[in-house]
């Protein structure tokens with residue numbers, strides 16, 4: 001069977017993160033009827049896998065099984081070179097139970113200070129998985145490289161956006177027009193791959 005996403009169909013966005021849900025809806029550009037896992041009252045699965053792609057597949061499959069509809073999940077995070085790729089898949093968990101990203105960004109700054117690292121290189125990864133209720137699934141990954149800046153700048157976007165400057169730019173993702181972030185982000189790059197694989 002050839003897996004395809006047909007324009008106009010309903011897609012469950014298997015995320016409970018409003019910032020991500022907004023970006024996913026924009027990237028699907030009105031071609032699909034997007035319903036969120038939250039609006040269907042689907043619970044959040046525990047992210048037990050060790051990779052972005054593993055957790056993206058786990059979340060997409062979990063939503064597809066419970067909703068009976070084609071589901072799309074994103075597992076993403078920020079990795080810091082000098083911290084050996086941390087927080088990586090633990091990016092959400094560094095913000096604690098209150099999802100406090102000011103705290104998470106401070107933790108990144110403090111860890112860099114503790115080890116006396118000058119290297120400010122970092123990257124974002126987004127793994128996007130689509131799962132069909134009858135079993136098949138597809139996963140792709142996108143990555144954008146950049147450098148970190150402290151203190152955080154800008155209140156656009158979400159998560160770690162205020163400390164991340166993508167290469168070739170001077171503004172953080174938090175200061176940038178969301179249209180520009182959506183044109184060059186890790187999520188946009190993963191979407192381009194997904195479209196090439198699943199959309200005619």
Ligand code: ITT
Nearest residue numbers: 015016017074075076077078091092158159160161
């Ligand atoms: P769902 O699992 O419900 O989708 P989540 O927030 O728990 O929501 P993840 O497990 O994938 O999602 O965690 C990824 C974290 O990495 C997320 O909470 C953000 O803080 C951060 N992150 C991912 N993409 C980001 C982006 O584009 N800009 C800023 N931070 C981002």
